[in-house]
Amino acid sequence: MAFSEFRPLDEKVLIEYIKATPSLASKLGNKFDNLTIKEVGDGNLNFVFIVVGSSGSFVIKQALPYIRCIGESWPMTKERAYFEALALKEHGSLSPDHVPEVYHFDRTMSLIGMHYLEPPHIILRKGLIAGVEYPLLADHMSDYIAKTLFFTSLLYHNTTDHKKAVAEFCGNVELCRLTEQVVFSDPYKVSQYNRWTSPYLDSDAEAVRGDNALKLEVAELKSLFCERAQALVHGDLHTGSVMVTHESTQVIDPEFAFYGPMGFDIGAFLGNLILAFYAQDGHANDQNDRKAYKAWILRTIENTWNLFDRKFLALWDANKDSGDAYLPAIYNNPELVQLVQKKFITDLLHDTLGFGAAKMIRRIVGVAHVEDFESIADASKRAGCERRALELAKLLLKERKKFQDINEVISAILQHQ
């Protein structure tokens, strides 16, 4: 280990660290002249340095013992880096095409060295705001989601491996608590952290806090989140955790990873696509009414789910002798296999809609907002977009169990424009 105790990085410390760390130094061909180091952490929590030398590059991510965008007043264990590294490696081994390779991890320094996703990779959310279509996005994301969730569930695990992994990720409890607070609690109560486009959405935010039917359903989702160890979920799979080019899709930042409900990841991704959809009217102008782009987003939502469904069931069929969940000696006829798979996917759709909706709501009336809306300068216009998204989210959350397939969800979105 390069350093014997934790030190927050700056450029000077980082160079010293790299020189003392063979796995990193060798990535640069052990040449340290003309290094470019840039801190680019635009995320909410951590510091990210891009290190580029004449014969190699990497990214260094370091967790500090507090939440970056709030400051030292909101402490948060830097052990999250350990779970992020663990999840990057686990998900990376299952879906290597869509997860950056980890080169180095240092628990003392809460530091991850990983593959640098070079330009033109940008954060998906920024591409969605700019109105850029990514033709392979649905295919890639459905692949990543299907593989990471399937292979870490009891459809593939035996119980022994599963409980061991569950126990390990119970250690990431502080990050789970943060999600509990910002997703399942704060938006539904008065909290110093909540904000919204005021005064336009004052009564909308108040309505969320006063909606008994909504809060009843949120309780069920929170209990699933806290109690159901279904698969190793990324835990923060919004469109700011995905980097893209036209050809490449890469999932970063799984520091919230733990064994939780599969629908939490799928919902995060689809819910943030729905937010992007509702933000488009705020980005429309005389040159571009964004109508075609809105249709592309809806197709991407539909395709992501349908491709996920198909790929997940294909993995299930191909691995039906693995996993302790559905023994082939019991699930031993085609009708029955179809029945259990249909039920599994339908239940998962309901969870996905519930969690996706909860993630939408918290981005409109909770602490952390999304650039999709924030970048709409006209507050009244922004509030209009947000309100339509909020109404759709409340409907999805309350009525989620009535939806039978993703087309019905698309129809609901179209009716709530």
Next chain:
Amino acid sequence: MAFSEFRPLDEKVLIEYIKATPSLASKLGNKFDNLTIKEVGDGNLNFVFIVVGSSGSFVIKQALPYIRCIGESWPMTKERAYFEALALKEHGSLSPDHVPEVYHFDRTMSLIGMHYLEPPHIILRKGLIAGVEYPLLADHMSDYIAKTLFFTSLLYHNTTDHKKAVAEFCGNVELCRLTEQVVFSDPYKVSQYNRWTSPYLDSDAEAVRGDNALKLEVAELKSLFCERAQALVHGDLHTGSVMVTHESTQVIDPEFAFYGPMGFDIGAFLGNLILAFYAQDGHANDQNDRKAYKAWILRTIENTWNLFDRKFLALWDANKDSGDAYLPAIYNNPELVQLVQKKFITDLLHDTLGFGAAKMIRRIVGVAHVEDFESIADASKRAGCERRALELAKLLLKERKKFQDINEVISAILQHQ
């Protein structure tokens, strides 16, 4: 520690062990003349010695690295004793009136020393077979269940404590696997361990293995069992794990304890009472038609559930500021509190009926049968009782979500006599 490595107990070894163990020796007033030692393990898994001296007594339970009733051919970790001791202590602190006190635990020896439940304590199942009414049973069991489940759930725990406890009990995975096999798998497939009252129930057992609708529902229950860490459950709460007198009710043998769904415990208890009900016709004779006793069992089922419901909600109301599940700032009006509590209890009833039914089915067509039926000598008569129980269990399992309260369950039982 008395011994530096594991040794299976016999009378001689046990005396040596006691003399070398102050916490046990002192319970006997350090007097070792005239000790009576009796091995009474009538259970399926372990060895139990009753030790009585002139000035004190206790029970010694030892786990061996296999399943007693099957033999060394079915290995089973003796670490189960560690989790049994942990659960006895945890549940004992929450419900001291209904759990025997642990005097001593030795992990190396897989050995628990605990309070001797003296005669006239007998195993509840034996009392039920004999037709003895226990007027306090419903009150006591509802108390035990309500307290142990409430205080180990997120209704009382914060997430940090909860995940820590969940992770610890993930270690009891071998016992969870045994339950998976004997409760959720073997009865629904051909297995060398399955048996039933043959030839009478041959086609009934075959029907269970061929029932797609039933196997669809069993999958959902198994997934809850494997994935949902709702509370520290006893894990084997049948009527053979309860010792009773007219005044006392004591729960023993939580070696299957883990964080699982609450309904698994309540279902085990009620399901075994329902088995006792269906066995009564086999015990009826000219002196006693058992009609009054059957009515008492049904009242006990009804009262146990209804008292549980009332006590559990009273604990919830009294501790509404504790626990991370339902923050008072969100669940902040009486109508909403009533809504969430009603939903919680109704969902729990459905889980209870599902698990209870699964436990009934496995006792009729799986490996381990119950004395309630086994003690009916006439095989044809026994098969009749078992068939009626099996039919009711299949109905409960498949239709569980249609039941709104326990009275509807009682009616269904009365209709399936």
